[in-house]
Amino acid sequence: MKTFWTFCIGMACAAAIFAQKNTPKDTTSRAVPMKLWQKETTSISEKIERFTVGRDREMDLYLAPYDVLGNMAHAMMLQSVGLLTSDELRLLNDELRSIYQTIQEGKFEIEDGVEDVHSQVELMLTRKLGDVGKKIHSGRSRNDQVLVDMKLFTRSRLEEVALASKKLFDLLIKRSNQHKNDLLPGYTHLQIAMPSSFGLWFGAYAEALVDDMSMIQTAYKLSNKNPLGSGAGYGSSFPLNRTMTTELLGFETLHYNVVYAQMSRGKTEQTALTAIAALSATISRMAMDVCLYNSQNFAFVTLPDDLTTGSSIMPHKKNPDVAELLRAKTNRLKALPTEITMVMSNLPSGYHRDMQLLKELLMPAFEEILDCLDITHFMLEHLQVKQNLLADAKYDLLFSVERVNELVVKGVPFRDAYRQVGKEINEGTYQASRELNHTHEGSIGNLCNDQINDLMNTEMERFKFEKVHASVMKLLK
Numbered sequence: 001m002k003t004f005w006t007f008c009i010g011m012a013c014a015a016a017i018f019a020q021k022n023t024p025k026d027t028t029s030r031a032v033p034m035k036l037w038q039k040e041t042t043s044i045s046e047k048i049e050r051f052t053v054g055r056d057r058e059m060d061l062y063l064a065p066y067d068v069l070g071n072m073a074h075a076m077m078l079q080s081v082g083l084l085t086s087d088e089l090r091l092l093n094d095e096l097r098s099i100y101q102t103i104q105e106g107k108f109e110i111e112d113g114v115e116d117v118h119s120q121v122e123l124m125l126t127r128k129l130g131d132v133g134k135k136i137h138s139g140r141s142r143n144d145q146v147l148v149d150m151k152l153f154t155r156s157r158l159e160e161v162a163l164a165s166k167k168l169f170d171l172l173i174k175r176s177n178q179h180k181n182d183l184l185p186g187y188t189h190l191q192i193a194m195p196s197s198f199g200l201w202f203g204a205y206a207e208a209l210v211d212d213m214s215m216i217q218t219a220y221k222l223s224n225k226n227p228l229g230s231g232a233g234y235g236s237s238f239p240l241n242r243t244m245t246t247e248l249l250g251f252e253t254l255h256y257n258v259v260y261a262q263m264s265r266g267k268t269e270q271t272a273l274t275a276i277a278a279l280s281a282t283i284s285r286m287a288m289d290v291c292l293y294n295s296q297n298f299a300f301v302t303l304p305d306d307l308t309t310g311s312s313i314m315p316h317k318k319n320p321d322v323a324e325l326l327r328a329k330t331n332r333l334k335a336l337p338t339e340i341t342m343v344m345s346n347l348p349s350g351y352h353r354d355m356q357l358l359k360e361l362l363m364p365a366f367e368e369i370l371d372c373l374d375i376t377h378f379m380l381e382h383l384q385v386k387q388n389l390l391a392d393a394k395y396d397l398l399f400s401v402e403r404v405n406e407l408v409v410k411g412v413p414f415r416d417a418y419r420q421v422g423k424e425i426n427e428g429t430y431q432a433s434r435e436l437n438h439t440h441e442g443s444i445g446n447l448c449n450d451q452i453n454d455l456m457n458t459e460m461e462r463f464k465f466e467k468v469h470a471s472v473m474k475l476l477k
Contacts, residue, residue, distance in 0.1 A: 029050040040096065057110045059359040060117035064108055067117050067153035068100045070145060071125075072230060072475050073248040075136055078156045081239050083139065088132045095128050096121075097476065139240050141232040143351045147265055150359075154223040154272050156312055157366040157464055162216050164373040165279060169456055173449050176202035180447055183390045184300060185398055195398050195436060197444050198385050201289070207452045208282045213459040215275040220463060222264070222271050228262035231348055250471030251465075262351055269358045270340040277337050277371050280330035283376055287326040290379070294320045296325050322379055329372055336361055396432035400425065403433065453454035 060414030072093055079089040099121060102108045110120045125133030185192050226249060229235070229242035235258040245255045255261035293300035303320055311317035343354055362368050389399065400421055407417035424430035438444040441451075 019114070021278070047071065055360055055409070057114075057116060059363050060110060061108075062359075062363050063117050063149040063153055064103045064121075066149045067105065067121050067145070067320040068096050069152060069249065069472065069475055070148045070228065071121060071136060071246045072096050074140060076248060077241050077244045078136070080244060080273045083238065084135060088109070088135065091129050091132050092125065094113060095133075099124055100476065116142075117149070118142055120269045137227070139231070139238040141230075143232045143262060144227050144230045147227040147230070147261065150265070150362075151223050151225065151227060151268065152249075154268060154362070155220060155468070157221060158216055158220045158272060158275070158469075159463070160370060161366065161373070162213065162220070162274070162460070162463060163281070164370055164377075165209055165213060165216065166456065166460060167205050168373055168377050168380075169213075172202045172206035173453055174183040174210070175380065175383075176200075176206060176447060176449055179385050180444075182385055182387050183444075185389065185395055188463075192395060192398050194401055195390060195444065200444055201448050202380075203447050203449055205282060205451065206287050206449070207455075209279075210452060210455045210459060212275070212279045212282055213456060215278045217459055217462050219272040219275040220270075221252065222268050224252040224468075225264070226265060227261035228254075230255065231260035232264035233259055246422045248471065248475060250468040259349055262388060263349055264349075265355050266340065266344040266347075266358060269362045270337055273333075273340055273362060275366060276365055279369060280333040280372070282288055283372055284327045284330040284334070286376070286380075287323040287330070290323040290383070291320050291327065294318075294323070300386055300389060302386065304384070307379055307382065322375060325421055326372055326376060326379075329368060333365060333368060334366055359388060390434065396430070397425070399432040399434060400430070403430070408432070440449055 050069070075084060075089055075092045075096070078084045079086060084092070099108070110117060113122075114120045114123060122133065122137065125136060127133070176199045178199075180197060182198045184196045184198050184201055186194045186196035225243065226246040228245045228249070229240045241255050255264055264325065288304070290301065292298055292301050303322075304317070307316070307322045308318040309321045310319070340358060343357055344362075347354060369448050389395070403424075404414070404417045404421050407420060412420070421430065436444060439446055442448050442462075
């Protein structure tokens with residue numbers, strides 16, 4: 001289940017994007033606001049603006065609630081170092097809370113002529129508060145403002161991914177325990193190999209999610225560092241208190257070196273997408289298994305009718321479209337870290353406009369992986385497992401290793417036992433015994449699901465979501 005904070009931010013982002021796309025534009029004349037960087041003598045080509053802004057205004061709607069939070073923390077810090085009075089801080093934070101409420105209600109939009117969310121929020125403050133609104137940018141560049149917004153956004157969405165992955169993990173462990181005695185053919189090279197079980201199969205993907213969670217946690221840790229105060233990458237002559245904003249925004253620590261704070265852009269996105277790619281690899285492989293196991297040639301599982309589609313000419317068809325689309329969507333997500341690498345290739349230190357394109361890769365990826373996690377959970381929850389599969393004589397050879405081990409227990413050297421059973425198979429005298437005695441850790445008879453569950457719980461505890469929630473909710477009071 002999503003936390004209250006995650007739910008609020010998610011709803012705010014979705015509502016803001018919907019409002020931006022669906023609210024009729026005000027066609028009455030009004031002055032177009034100047035850009036934050038624009039000089040009085042600077043003219044802007046509409047063609048160049050369209051190219052340079054690109055999809056940034058659309059992507060920035062995801063950042064709106066986080067920009068407000070960053071502004072609130074920055075204003076409180078400015079007051080603490082004497083750059084704002086207590087009355088000015090009160091006015092700013094009251095208005096910022098009002099803007100935050102507007103975002104939650106889905107009424108926030110980036111106006112025509114306004115370059116980005118940061119400009120829009122500052123414009124709204126200035127319209128309402130005059131010179132007080134203009135003071136909030138002291139000691140800050142749009143570079144570190146973008147960075148802190150992206151860190152907060154990524155941190156929040158990674159929490160959603162972690163919680164959705166844990167939900168899927170819990171289902172896999174549950175189904176593994178339910179079907180620990182339902183045997184399944186194991187394969188190597190797509191040839192029958194040795195006996196497996198549905199308990200082992202479900203449990204394998206559960207443990208895969210533990211490793212994926214480690215990568216999500218690493219990405220979360222990198223996004224949980226505060227870049228605010230690094231300015232354009234070279235700090236400020238104001239006596240900024242960066243430790244204060246770190247605590248106010250619930251960051252674990254800060255990016256100390258101001259040059260590296262700017263260099264972390266790209267690395268944060270790439271690490272997050274690498275974690276998503278690892279998770280995607282787990283889901284795509286599972287989806288491929290479902291496609292195979294659902295086919296008539298295998299017939300190990302059955303998908304409910306509402307998870308399949310038919311054919312326009314073949315009345316018998318029950319196609320596993322959900323699993324196939326999961327496979328395709330997650331395979332596409334696996335390519336994103338490479339795209340980040342290409343955008344960031346050969347960039348020297350400092351800020352470069354190339355980095356703007358990272359938003360278009362990162363933000364939709366979170367929507368896609370969360371959707372995939374949700375539908376994977378639904379699919380596996382309703383997947384029907386077939387029993388007594390290995391009773392069929394065509395699976396006799398699965399038990400050849402059991403026959404070899406039986407001879408070894410009786411004192412026959414392994415290589416001799418191996419050759420003897422091979423000879424029995426070739427001569428047609430081999431008889432399969434379906435008695436299994438797998439007791440070691442992680443085998444058919446000893447799944448170790450409790451230990452796997454403990455590993456996952458350890459990973460989840462490392463996130464410390466509660467600390468972040470407490471800091472952010474305190475800002476909003």
